[in-house]
Amino acid sequence: MxxxxxxxxxxxxxxxxxxxxxxxxxxxxxxxxxxxxxxxxxxxxxxxxxxxxxxxxxxxxxxxxxxxxxxxxxxxxxxxxxxxxxxxxxxxxxxxxxxxxxxxxxxxxxxxxxxxxxxxxxxxxxxxxxxxxxxxxxxxxxxxxxxxxxxxxxxxxxxxxxxxxxxxxxxxxxxxxxxxxxxxxxxxxxxxxxxxxxxFYQPKTQPDMAAIEAAVELMASAKQPVFYTGGGVINAGPEASKLLRELVKETGFPITSTLMGLGAYPAANKEWLGMLGMHGTFEANWAMHDCDVMINIGARFDDRVTGRTDKFSPNSTKVHVDIDASSINKNIHVDIPIVADATEALRAMLDVWKKRKYKADEAALKKWWDQIEKWRAKNCLAYKSDSKIIKPQYALERLRYFTEKDARDTYITTEVGQHQMWAAQFLGFNEPNRWMTSGGLGTMGYGLPAAIGAQMAHPDALVVDVAGEASILMNIQEMSTAVQYRTPVKIFILNNQWMGMVRQWQELLHGERYSESYTESLPDFVKLAEAYGGIGLRAETPDELDGVIEEMLKTDRVTIVDICVDQKENCFPMIPSGKAHNEMILSPDADQFDKSLV
Amino acid sequence: MNQAKRKNKKSKSVYAPGPDQGALESHTLAIIVKNEPGVLARVIGLFTGRGYNIDSLTVAETDHEEGMSRITIVSSGTPEVIEQIKESLRQLVPVKRVRDLTTFGPHIERELALIKVASTGERRIESLRLADVFRARPVDSTLESFVFELTGTTEKVDAFIDLMKPLGLVDVSRTGVAAISRGATTHDEITD
Missing domain, CATH: 3.40.50.970 (Thiamin diphosphate (ThDP)-binding fold, Pyr/PP domains)
Structure with a gap:
């Protein structure tokens, strides 16, 4: 050597x-x-x-x-x-x-x-x-x-x-x-x-100031504005999130985000409407539908966000900040395109807002917020609690409770499916770079290796992979990697024995013909964890849940937690295919919802 | 591409119905690229991958010292699709410039064609006579055939080929469109 x-x-x-x-x-x-x-x-x-x-x-x-x-x-x-x-x-x-x-x-x-x-x-x-x-x-x-x-x-x-x-x-x-x-x-x-x-190639990062000025002027005159932010804010670095927070504070506008953008704006703040899109909140989607000014920063009007494009936010003037010029006007026509890095664009917007001493239209904004509060009052994420069966939403609420109490920084990864959407809905993210999920491609099996990668970078942090029992099997072999390198990731399986999202769509769209979405012969995840040299825990009733989560957070070893959840639970709210933002299915009660909507 | 299919899709699809297709426009794009291995495949792959049309394609190195090639593509699509094509091309790392000659206005488009006609007697004489009208040059001849070389617009080449069909046309080779803007400027300073 x-x-x-x-x-x-x-x-x-x-x-x-x-x-x-x-x-x-x-x-x-x-x-x-x-x-x-x-x-x-x-x-x-x-x-x-x-x-x-x-x-x-x-x-x-x-x-x-x-x-x-x-x-x-x-x-x-x-x-x-x-x-x-x-x-x-x-x-x-x-x-x-x-x-x-x-x-x-x-x-x-x-x-x-x-x-x-x-x-x-x-x-x-x-x-x-x-x-x-x-x-x-x-x-x-x-x-x-x-x-x-x-x-x-x-x-x-x-x-x-x-x-x-x-x-x-x-x-x-x-x-x-x-x-x-x-x-x-x-x-x-x-x-x-x-x-x-x-x-080397040098993409454009600095915004066109005339466009920024036009956008800010539009914001100042907005009556029903909404910020719609995405993964671009995370990619632009922590400074972008800081500037976004400042801009929201200055304007007092409501803000929603895509799946990829969670954490750029704190879920704890009152301006936060929750995630938007197919499984987004009622208030976020209605705000998008009814807004008069939409400020998109670093999001790309994905089909899971827009729903039916010809009915997407019909009355709004749209500003779109994106570093990729080919994302602009690709799916949705926008009025003020700004090709720039999110940090630079946000900084320029803030500068103009302050320099010109703009103020938001307080009276209009108050009316807008009153309307939003009415949507919020729908409490769209409500679910029927149960004393015998663990509801997946309840399991995540408890996970959130304990991780927030935990002194360590928490990083969450997910696999793909119902558990992913529930994690996005129920775990609040307050900082950027803490949430890793396969958004665009929807890759089952992403979560465990991604968790190992995150844990490698942050050895002292708490890294949890919120998983489904089907997804986790797609890259279960990485348990061996996690054990070898002592990356103590926690695999939190919401086990309903179904490919939950597939089953949900078969129930809603394919006449309840559950073709190949049930998994027989699942492994015993507790023994599987032990076989790999990790720790396996299981919760079968709501009473056992807290104890199991506490146990999981205590150990410094790779842990699989098998949470046996309600097999029939569906993920709501949901915008059915080909529908607009104002056509959501809300009811978590399978007997009640209007199937003609689907 | 796939327009008929898209329209027939009834709402069983999990996706929303596609947007209504507007009128198609034909645009001639000059794409200046770094001449590196796979660059043509990358440009073509973008067209096939995103379902864009290619009506004509020519490519050759134009600046040997700088290692630059010029790809001329004639593509058709709605104005939105054409914009998307240009922006997507600009995102490719080896693409240096994309010029839309159609939106720039005055430009020249030329194709070169080699056209083989096999006939004898009156038909053979007639083919030579018509070639003269079109300023096509015979570049090879035997007692029962000609190979004509013709340059011109796509329409002119098409017209000549049509005329040759009854006169013994047996083979056609054409280059596709090469295009350049009129006047002193290259329009690089203009962003379209």
């Missing part, structure tokens, strides 16, 4: 003499220069030279061995989402790369900065159907922001630096670097990042 150190130190002491490094050495050197501390991966034939360098640089870069490459990508996403840094993954050629595809697509749809290095068969074997060969750049082209096939060792350092730059600038996203094995062995010249950065 000492000879290796001498090698990498050499250029610093004697810059004139540029010593050539192997491709694999340069990969690791570039990763270290980019500030990578943790890399999630799985070795294989075509990346062995890089793994060799990881072995030699264990003191500088920590490798986390996942149990399937898909887990590596989700873990990198969890790491990135909880820190704001670029997540990093390393997988082998062929099946390693194809297993990574779901995670890459997930990161693309949720705009998560991830760099994934894939091994490739040697250049002279490319195109020969070699062992473990796959056209990685071809396969990943539509599911990455950008990708590279490096064919010359001299290009490695520059490519890695550019990949990180591309992943984190503009609208963040996943980037793949495919490196053939012979290029990993070949020697080349290392280039430092600093000299290169200006040459």
């Amino acid at each position: 000492s000879t290796k150190e001498a090698k990498t130190e050499a250029p610093k002491t004697a810059p004139a003499e540029t010593k050539k490094l192997t491709g694999a050495e340069m990969v690791i050197k570039a990763l270290i220069e980019q500030g990578v501390e943790v890399i999630f991966g799985y070795p294989g034939g075509a990346v062995l030279p890089i793994y060799d360098e990881i072995f030699k640089n264990q003191d500088k870069i920590k490798h986390v061995l996942v149990r399937q490459e898909g887990g590596a990508l989700h873990a990198a996403e969890g790491y990135a989402r909880s820190t704001g840094k670029v997540g990093c993954a390393l997988v082998t050629s062929g099946p390693g790369a194809t297993n990574a595809v779901t995670g890459l697509t997930d990161a693309l749809l949720d705009s998560i900065p991830v760099v994934c290095i894939t091994g490739q068969v040697p250049t002279f074997l490319i195109g020969t159907d070699a062992f473990q060969e796959a056209d990685t750049t071809g396969i990943t082209r539509p599911c990455t922001k950008h990708n590279y096939l490096v064919k010359d060792a001299d290009d490695i350092a520059e490519t890695v630096h550019e990949a990180f730059h591309v992943a984190r600038s503009g609208r963040p996203g996943p980037v793949v670097i495919d490196i053939p094995k012979d290029v990993q062995f070949a020697k080349g010249e290392y280039h430092e990042a600093k000299k290169l950065e200006q040459q």
Whole structure:
């Protein structure tokens, strides 16, 4: 190891003499220069030279061995989402790369900065159907922001630096670097990042001031305004959340957020309307429908948010701040488009608001808030409590109660389905970067590896994966990873033995024909946890719930908590397909609701 | 693309009905890209992945020193879709500039076609006569065939091919549209 150190130190002491490094050495050197501390991966034939360098640089870069490459990508996403840094993954050629595809697509749809290095068969074997060969750049082209096939060792350092730059600038996203094995062995010249950065692509981040001024003027004259914010505010960094809070305070406008944007504005504040969209709150969706001015910051009018587009917020003038110009006017026509970073746009809006001494129309705003309070009074998240069966909503309310009491910082990840929507509705988020969920792609199996990634970045924090019994089985093998690295994630399974959201839709849309949505032969999750070397707990009645949650929070080991919840519970409110924001199903009572709405 | 399908979808779908399709417009886009491996696949993949139309496509390196290529695509869609196409193209890392020649106004579009006509006697003479009218040059000839080289707008090439059909047309190779704006400027300073 000492000879290796001498090698990498050499250029610093004697810059004139540029010593050539192997491709694999340069990969690791570039990763270290980019500030990578943790890399999630799985070795294989075509990346062995890089793994060799990881072995030699264990003191500088920590490798986390996942149990399937898909887990590596989700873990990198969890790491990135909880820190704001670029997540990093390393997988082998062929099946390693194809297993990574779901995670890459997930990161693309949720705009998560991830760099994934894939091994490739040697250049002279490319195109020969070699062992473990796959056209990685071809396969990943539509599911990455950008990708590279490096064919010359001299290009490695520059490519890695550019990949990180591309992943984190503009609208963040996943980037793949495919490196053939012979290029990993070949020697080349290392280039430092600093000299290169200006040459890379530079997306626009500064807002057009005329548009900002028009937007702020519109806000000042608004009678029924609403802020609609999204993941872009989280991606822009903590400063954006701070500015958003200030802007809401200055204006006194109500605010709602997409699934991806939860935490940018505190759920505890009175201006907070809750999440909007298909399973959003009554007040948030009605406010969106009836508003006269909508200020969208960093959200993309997703179909799960808008419902029926031709009936979406029919009477509002819309402002849309987005760093991605192609998101503007894609789904919904907006009146004032602003292509900018959310931080810069919010800062500019606040400046103009203050400088021009604008005041919100108090009288109109009071009337608007009175209306919103009436919607709020519907108490749309109410559910029938039960003394014998655990309601999933109740389980989450208790989880929230205990985590809020806990002194540690809490990070929540989820899988996908009913439990995800309930978690979004019932766990309040007060800080950005504390909520990690697969929003755009809806990837079951995301939560556990993402939790491991988040826990890696925040070893002292409390990380809980709110899961369903079906989703958790999709990446259950990562239990082994969590135990190996002592990342004490807590897996909180709302177990109803059904793919709950599938069952809910079959009940509402497919004549209660429950095709393949019931899981027989589920594992005993308590024993499963123990088999992996973790702790398993179970709650079957509401009386047992508090004790189990307290026990879960006490232990410093990987824990699966199996909460046996009501099998029939559905997730409400719900905007049925093809309906508008003002056509929600509210009643949690299955007998009562109007099926003609569906 | 898929317009008929979309309209037929009745409300069983879990998605809202798609937006009504407006009138389609044809636009000629000049896309200046970094000439790196896979760049064409990336641009084409964007069109197929998002369901945009490609009516014509030409590509070649135009600046060898800078390593830049020019892709000319003729695409059709509603004005909103055309805007989306341009903005989506601009998000691609190797895309340096996207110019919409149709919105810029005056521009020239040309296609090159090689047209093989096999016939004898009067039909052979007639094909040569018509070629002269269209200023198509015979670039290969045998006693029973001609290969004509023709440059012009898409409409002109179409018209010539139609005329050759009864005169023994056997094969056509055409380049697709290459286009450039009129006048001294490249319009790069104008954002459309």
